Amino acid sequence: MEKIMNHPETIVNDMIDAMVLAHPNSLRRIDNQMIIARKEQPKGKVCIISGGGSGHEPAHGGYVGKGMLDAAVLGEVFTSPTVEQIYTAIKELDNGAGVCLIVKNYTGDRLNFDMATELATAEGIKVEQVIVNDDVSLDDDEDTSGRRGIAGVIFVHKIAGAKAEQGASLQEVKEIAQKAVQSVRSIGFATSSCRIPAATEPNFTLEENEMELGIGIHGERGITRQKMGSAKSIAQQLVKAILDDMLLEKEAEIALMINGMGATTKMELYLLYKEVSELLTDRDINICQSFVGEYMTSLEMGGASVTILKLDEELKALLNATSEAASFIVR
């Protein structure tokens, strides 16, 4: 399948223009930078900035809007945003209340957000970082840079954004975002590969009837490559992997997200939702909020991820608060 594009080199730049064109009342582009920001920035509010490589749409530009992110800083496809872009976004958006950066745990993202934080801090801007590492497919103590951040980051965006909108301090926003990080777990799988626009070959290969469990959102290696199973058996594996890592007592309240990686149909995502939700309900876990759709994709990769966010009254209220972000509207 060929891609709908003009030139691979301009694809992210054009997409940023397109998003602002499509949502002119809520979004703006900062100069010609790779930054999508809220059209109107309220005074005195803590700013929430996230971002990362492109190719995960609607992440991250779709989550910019009142009640969620103030800006998304974008890199090229599957590439971290540069220090300069992140620094520019911080400088541009801060209005004295400080900036909370929500960063997925990848080496490149960590490094660049760190350096931008240092630069901004040196200029007297209050900056805090919250690192999201929800992917249970890697052990935390492994000889790696730790667990990856995947679709769980969207719940962190939503919760931090809602808290900031209420006028909370930078410290309060950071604390609630960290609580969300501690309460969220995800795991994904791929049923087919994707291809970076500038590449001629797919990122990896899977046989027609194979799936890879625990794969990352850039096609990073998973736990196992196995024969494609039924929706029920996949759900069992995913739920077990998450619950082995997360204490969910009876009557626990959760939000559940079934996220499509790109090519998988919404019909299949709903089928997976059914199996996952039945397994959780069998354990007397209460699903308070459900999200089924494409939230954190990996270009046109086939597959899905499951994210569970453990709720308390505060997190529940923040998740339910209104949001005007184009890809996460809450009434």
Added chain:
Amino acid sequence: MEKIMNHPETIVNDMIDAMVLAHPNSLRRIDNQMIIARKEQPKGKVCIISGGGSGHEPAHGGYVGKGMLDAAVLGEVFTSPTVEQIYTAIKELDNGAGVCLIVKNYTGDRLNFDMATELATAEGIKVEQVIVNDDVSLDDDEDTSGRRGIAGVIFVHKIAGAKAEQGASLQEVKEIAQKAVQSVRSIGFATSSCRIPAATEPNFTLEENEMELGIGIHGERGITRQKMGSAKSIAQQLVKAILDDMLLEKEAEIALMINGMGATTKMELYLLYKEVSELLTDRDINICQSFVGEYMTSLEMGGASVTILKLDEELKALLNATSEAASFIVR
């Protein structure tokens, strides 16, 4: 790519259960029928019922909710819903104010919605039908059953639903829906095929660097099969096909939808949006509302469609009215 499912025979049935499980506060299933309905049906309101084959998710179940559809009647994948199911939905939902059926122009759908209308009318229920035929890739006078209904139907759902929510009469709802039908045009293209869950072979085949212009949402033949072009050249073809069929004077106001067919990334949909919107703006056409995403898919087919709805003040207000449908939330 294998599908995430248990059995091809139960896929639609399971999906209906899943949608109601995922949205328990807004949706209900009527008995064990293939019908997704609003949880609470207001008294005295005209009911809006639509539906069609499955495999187009989020159409049609995702458009059920306050301000949009009262029910979606579903068939198996790419198969019309049965007369009995449509009749059951009409009987179950009508509360005296009458029922407006929104039907896409396919032979099977037309036949079954017609027969159900006859049955219900014979019992004294007031039923009106509105036929949507927005696909400009077929000539109306061709030796076919006329133009197909594709993504434009979603605008018709929204406008009829908003009008009914305001307490309009059946006649008023029918008239505004017909005005929407007269004001909407679409055309789509495919960059890769899809496969029905019960089948072992794809619905059709396209070479790696080919696209088919004017293809239907079930893979029906298009106008031409051609080498894949740039986003710009595709946009030119699509806009020309629509504007050749639709009088849009300078300063005309429109809503624009770029709809993904399934496997195409949101990044590409935004790129196409940019090209289409620039062509329209060059002609001094005003884009008042934009929609970029998957609204009327064809399983995991690659490609997209463009829909233009010409607006007046009334249509604009109805399109902007609040909606609680899971896949078309308007604040």
